[in-house]
């Protein structure tokens with residue numbers, strides 16, 4: 625997988641260009657646009673005893689348009705705080721946050737509210753309004769922001785529900801939905817105002833393995849079809865491995881390491897970075913075993929019973945114990 629991904633990654637930034645004499649050359653394209661930029665951002669919290677706790681310390685970070693960017697780290701490392709700094713749910717004490725070429729830290733309240741329409745967010749516990757229907761939950765941000773009439777809102781809600789494959793659930797209430805369906809409603813709500821960026825704070829932590837896979841497929845689809853840049857906080861290495869293009873490892877409020885998942889040359893510095901490499905190897909060997917099992921059963925046309933007694937392939941564990 626890694627080799628293939630490296631190739632794939634490289635092709636993103638190069639294309640064949642035709643020179644004046646008609647020959648084709650490989651040309652380096654300019655870097656993809658930066659959609660999120662944090663410059664020397666810090667955030668401290670006041671502790672009850674009157675001291676200060678520095679949750680995020682002087683962090684600078686660039687995330688490019690169309691990326692799926694993972695923030696990983698131990699519990700309490702500052703991942704959620706860093707994520708919430710991107711839409712200014714947490715206002716930084718120092719530093720600037722620029723999203724879509726707008727310095728959010730310089731905006732007044734109403735300009736910030738408008739700018740936030742381009743930043744959707746989903747949470748571990750879905751955060752849906754329990755006494756509102758699925759339709760009303762998704763329509764709410766559109767009503768708050770204004771600009772659309774009732775018919776336009778209804779049309780957009782249905783569009784978003786179709787995007788997450790829940791077109792038939794508009795009149796259901798959150799209590800009537802499974803965890804995975806609730807998270808899809810949350811995604812539909814986050815996408816309603818056509819954001820450029822989707823922030824996800826542990827979106828699969830409350831879901832089982834199969835529902836997580838389907839959620840990841842939805843996020844991948846949204847990224848590919850709509851070009852939405854995704855920033856995801858997760859403690860699951862499998863989620864990082866399956867979904868992310870780039871990763872930052874957060875330790876004690878700083879970025880300890882940052883890398884492209886497809887980069888299998890640069891040695892990893894952090895223990896989590898190394899664990900991801902091990903995970904990728906593990907997942908790769910499982911994949912190869914599964915392939916060879918399929919080949920064997922094709923070659924020898926194993927009867928059903930023999931198949932059951934053959935390889936019993938387990939999915940790689942969803943998470944390795946680093947929290």
Ligand SMILES: Nc1ncnc2c1ncn2[C@@H]1O[C@H](COP(=O)(O)OP(=O)(O)OP(=O)(O)O)[C@@H](O)[C@H]1O
Pocket residue numbers: 669670671677679697698699700701702703704705706859
């Ligand atoms: N409002 C707050 N008041 C005081 N301390 C806070 C506040 N929010 C976060 N912290 C502290 O900041 C640190 C980072 O918190 P944060 O929620 O960003 O961690 P995290 O990496 O997301 O952890 P987890 O994986 O457990 O969610 C923690 O030590 C936390 O206790």
Ligand SMILES: [Mg+2]
Pocket residue numbers: 703704705857
């Ligand atoms: Mg957190």
